[in-house]
Amino acid sequence: MILDKIVEDKKLRLIEHKKTTSLEEVKKCSYEKLKEEKENPKKESFYEAMTKTGLSIIGEFKQASPSLGNIKNNLSLEERINQYSKGVDAISTLTEEDHFNGNIEHFKQIRQMTTIPMLRKDFMIDEYQFYEAKAIGADAILLIAAILEKEEMKAFYELTKELKMDALIEVHNEEEIEKALYCDGKIIGVNNRDLRDFSIKLETTKRLKKYIPKDKCFISESGINTDKDIEFLKNIGIDGCLIGKAFMESDAPYELSKKWKEL
Numbered sequence: 001m002i003l004d005k006i007v008e009d010k011k012l013r014l015i016e017h018k019k020t021t022s023l024e025e026v027k028k029c030s031y032e033k034l035k036e037e038k039e040n041p042k043k044e045s046f047y048e049a050m051t052k053t054g055l056s057i058i059g060e061f062k063q064a065s066p067s068l069g070n071i072k073n074n075l076s077l078e079e080r081i082n083q084y085s086k087g088v089d090a091i092s093t094l095t096e097e098d099h100f101n102g103n104i105e106h107f108k109q110i111r112q113m114t115t116i117p118m119l120r121k122d123f124m125i126d127e128y129q130f131y132e133a134k135a136i137g138a139d140a141i142l143l144i145a146a147i148l149e150k151e152e153m154k155a156f157y158e159l160t161k162e163l164k165m166d167a168l169i170e171v172h173n174e175e176e177i178e179k180a181l182y183c184d185g186k187i188i189g190v191n192n193r194d195l196r197d198f199s200i201k202l203e204t205t206k207r208l209k210k211y212i213p214k215d216k217c218f219i220s221e222s223g224i225n226t227d228k229d230i231e232f233l234k235n236i237g238i239d240g241c242l243i244g245k246a247f248m249e250s251d252a253p254y255e256l257s258k259k260w261k262e263l
């Protein structure tokens with residue numbers, strides 16, 4: 001499965017990253033960031049951005065993906081982030097190199113351009129990545145239940161909280177929801193994309209809703225492209241959604257997000 005290959009490649013990347021910057025150095029930077037944020041608190045956390053009244057939207061910056069290949073993208077980075085910052089509640093940025101053409105440098109660049117909460121979107125399998133996320137100014141990270149054991153995920157969730165970040169816990173079935181609840185995760189995202197065959201069913205969000213307690217922040221992810229999709233998800237009662245392709249391919253992501261919030 002593609003996830004196994006992504007994780008395998010991530011492990012190799014981590015060996016290289018640790019040669020350039022040691023865990024101790026990354027930890028030091030993350031503690032400095034924590035201190036800085038204590039002195040100058042951020043206006044809004046990722047969790048607060050996701051639980052505001054109305055539909056919260058996470059706009060994603062991704063240049064490629066295994067299912068889509070390279071994504072058509074006409075706006076400059078400045079223009080895109082300017083539009084996202086006006087229209088969405090948080091920005092997700094892919095930092096995975098081998099399959100999404102992402103980069104930690106993109107994240108840092110975007111962090112300089114916006115003050116809205118940012119999610120570091122990667123395949124998080126090692127504590128190193130959590131300290132690194134903090135050091136580069138992430139407000140939240142993604143925990144993918146499909147690639148983590150229950151106890152490992154709980155330990156990473158605790159580390160995320162220690163570093164004063166939020167976690168979006170991504171699930172695709174009942175078993176993965178159990179893992180998210182075991183961690184007592186506050187933000188649960190249902191991925192509508194089946195990563196075994198890349199098929200997309202927004203029905204997955206509808207089907208899994210009943211297993212997620214009402215006090216959790218409920219996010220729908222992937223394959224959200226049309227007014228009809230947004231109406232369908234709003235009727236289910238989601239708190240927020242994560243949108244990549246539709247915003248990346250649009251020349252007017254601000255207009256799109258404004259329209260979808262008002263629907």
Ligand SMILES: O=C(O)c1ccccc1NCC(=O)[C@H](O)[C@H](O)COP(=O)(O)O
Nearest residue numbers: 065066067068221222223224243244245
């Ligand atoms: O999108 C893929 O091909 C993919 C493959 C393997 C693991 C994850 C994958 N997608 C990551 C995502 O979470 C999406 O980028 C995100 O949900 C946005 O989806 P979309 O709006 O459909 O671009």
